[in-house]
Amino acid sequence: MFEDGARPSAAGFSMWAVVVVAMALAALFLCPALALAQEDLEVAEPETTAPVLLAPPRGLSIVDTRNDRGGSVTLTWELSPDEADGLVTGYEIHRSADPDTGFAFSGRVPAGSDTYRDSGLEDGAEYYHKVAATDGGIESFSEIVGPTVAFPQWFNRARINVLIAVIIFVLAIVYFVTSARSGKELFIRRLPGLDEVDNAVGRATEMGKPILYISGLSSISDVATIAAINILGEVAKKTAEYNTRLIVPCADPIVMAVEQEVVKEAYAEVGRPDSYNDDDVFYLTRSQFAYVAGVNGIMVRQRPATILYMGMFFAESLVLAETGASVGAIQIAGTDAVTQLPFFITSCDYTLIGEELYAASAYLSREPVLLGGLKGQDTVKFVVGVLLIIGFIVATLAATGAIPTDFMAPLYVTG
Amino acid sequence: MRRRLPLALCFIAGIFTAVQYFIPHAAVQDFQEQLLGWLMTLLAFAFLLGTVSLIRLHWHKIRNRADDRGYSFVALAGLTTMIGLGLFHPAHHSPDSPFNVMFQNVQVPIEATMFSLLAFYVASAAFRAFRARTLEATLLLVAACVVMLGRVPLGELIHEQIPIATRWILEVPNLASKRGVMIGVGLGMMATSLKIILGIERAWMGGTD
Numbered sequence: 001m002f003e004d005g006a007r008p009s010a011a012g013f014s015m016w017a018v019v020v021v022a023m024a025l026a027a028l029f030l031c032p033a034l035a036l037a038q039e040d041l042e043v044a045e046p047e048t049t050a051p052v053l054l055a056p057p058r059g060l061s062i063v064d065t066r067n068d069r070g071g072s073v074t075l076t077w078e079l080s081p082d083e084a085d086g087l088v089t090g091y092e093i094h095r096s097a098d099p100d101t102g103f104a105f106s107g108r109v110p111a112g113s114d115t116y117r118d119s120g121l122e123d124g125a126e127y128y129h130k131v132a133a134t135d136g137g138i139e140s141f142s143e144i145v146g147p148t149v150a151f152p153q154w155f156n157r158a159r160i161n162v163l164i165a166v167i168i169f170v171l172a173i174v175y176f177v178t179s180a181r182s183g184k185e186l187f188i189r190r191l192p193g194l195d196e197v198d199n200a201v202g203r204a205t206e207m208g209k210p211i212l213y214i215s216g217l218s219s220i221s222d223v224a225t226i227a228a229i230n231i232l233g234e235v236a237k238k239t240a241e242y243n244t245r246l247i248v249p250c251a252d253p254i255v256m257a258v259e260q261e262v263v264k265e266a267y268a269e270v271g272r273p274d275s276y277n278d279d280d281v282f283y284l285t286r287s288q289f290a291y292v293a294g295v296n297g298i299m300v301r302q303r304p305a306t307i308l309y310m311g312m313f314f315a316e317s318l319v320l321a322e323t324g325a326s327v328g329a330i331q332i333a334g335t336d337a338v339t340q341l342p343f344f345i346t347s348c349d350y351t352l353i354g355e356e357l358y359a360a361s362a363y364l365s366r367e368p369v370l371l372g373g374l375k376g377q378d379t380v381k382f383v384v385g386v387l388l389i390i391g392f393i394v395a396t397l398a399a400t401g402a403i404p405t406d407f408m409a410p411l412y413v414t415g
Numbered sequence: 416m417r418r419r420l421p422l423a424l425c426f427i428a429g430i431f432t433a434v435q436y437f438i439p440h441a442a443v444q445d446f447q448e449q450l451l452g453w454l455m456t457l458l459a460f461a462f463l464l465g466t467v468s469l470i471r472l473h474w475h476k477i478r479n480r481a482d483d484r485g486y487s488f489v490a491l492a493g494l495t496t497m498i499g500l501g502l503f504h505p506a507h508h509s510p511d512s513p514f515n516v517m518f519q520n521v522q523v524p525i526e527a528t529m530f531s532l533l534a535f536y537v538a539s540a541a542f543r544a545f546r547a548r549t550l551e552a553t554l555l556l557v558a559a560c561v562v563m564l565g566r567v568p569l570g571e572l573i574h575e576q577i578p579i580a581t582r583w584i585l586e587v588p589n590l591a592s593k594r595g596v597m598i599g600v601g602l603g604m605m606a607t608s609l610k611i612i613l614g615i616e617r618a619w620m621g622g623t624d
Contacts, residue, residue, distance in 0.1 A: 069441040152440045159437055166433075169602075173609055221454070223604040226611065230618035253465030254458065262619065282472045283465035289529035290522075301483055315533060322536040336600040338593050346544040354596040358603030361618050369615055377606035384598060 054088060054133045054140040055081045057114075062129055062148040065117055067159075070152025072119035073127065077142060079114055080133035092132045092139060093118060099128045099144055121150040168383070173376035180372030188371055193332050193350030194363050197308075200330045201238045204305035210245035211235070212304040214295060214320065215259065216311025216335070217251045217288060223358075224336050225255060228311035229262055230361035231334070235308065236266035240275055248281040249298060251291045256283045292316045296323045309333040309348070310357065313340045321347035334360060355381075422614045429612030469494065558584055 057077040065072040080088050088111045094103040095118060109116050121127055128146030132139035180186055204211045213235060215228035239246040246263065250256035260281045267276040284294040307324040317340040324331050325347050333344035334352030344351045352360060362370035398405045435447045473487035500514040501507055507514050545556045564570035565581020610616035
């Protein structure tokens, strides 16, 4: 344009000025748009294939698992910072006996977990661990930590509070049993249901009808069944004295074997061994409702004057008790099954509630030693009640802010 | 000896079972598991004992021409049929085997029928329990009506406070009394176990001597 040394004319200058201004305006308005377009282009570009490295978990620490049977260690770590971005899907734990090589997969926990119990280790052997944050493909390992040694414990420190409670309980029982042995008079409140056993046996004798004793559907490993067997022994003595037939259908063969012995011994103890009939203590079935059908059949055919339900019962309780009520029997029940108690209370004449079942044997036999045990049990229950009230007051005060919530912390047993 | 041996065994087994609760060591826990395994074995043999008892009882009834011996015939026929089909039929593992067909089409429906009777017994027991003769029975009746209404949509339709009252009844007085019973039961269980382990309670052996 400036060829041949010619001066630029005013018109030419104006044209250049317009072009420059136009370019400046274009730069001013178009560049941001271009920049945005560029950003769009960058976004639109295909993702890079280069791996995105995850931040590994930090602060890995490993200790022998407390209060265990041995063969395990517990790992804890700080979560990977990439968890916040949702990049981490889980953590993989690798283990080796050598810090430099041989690491093998041991287990996996989902994102958000910061602890893992590595079990199946050999007690006394040294192990090294590392933990990887993973997104399903990439693994980013922590530092290697070790050696750690697993070993078993001989005492579960987490249960020390239970041990203390058990010791107090045992001492209370032993103290009261000893007191009873020394001849100390012990008061025991009346249990109308058990007072009625004598009358019920007498009634059956007068009517010439049998007594039906049902010791629940549970097995011999249930304490309620054992309590029922203890009561059966006392009831059998009374039926033997009155020479009244006692029918005991059993739902468990071991319970049957024990109950046969108990009844036989009871008959022998009152001097009537010949009155005992092995066929009156028999096995019916283990099946719940088949047992109900069998017992209901006995009730309807034999029409017992008295029916005793003692032990653990389930859904069959009401079917049994209502059938018993329909045949006009006096019914005495005792169970620790909280859900079945309302049914027995409704359908039976007398019901032993919960712990009364366990007290029944001592109550019926009136043996001082057994009553001593009962007294010890009541004393511990009183202590538990006092502790509950204290706990209630402390919890209420802590909730209202009157006392710090953790002032009892030094007493906590953490194991 | 006849009494001392069971008492000694009971004491040793009871003390071991109590102590193992506090000892997590593998040696102790493995032995405890072994003991439980023995219990399972014992149970398997016990069923034989039960079956013998059942057969003997019904056989005596038939032999003595008892009035209800007809039921004994049915019981023994059912027992022998099912044992025969279970033991000797070549395809007893198949779902279509006669054993399974009998079980599914006889035993299961009969048991379901017995269970369904519960609904009628609940109705008759409720009728008896809810007669407002005393203050306690009246309270029970009112509480039961509130709870029943609060558990169905109709309750909320009648008054919005009924479901709240239901929840309160279940979670406060009901739960408190249940827990009271359960604490007593727990202590009673412990005391009974202790008395048996220490040989104070011997009624389970048939006597106190």
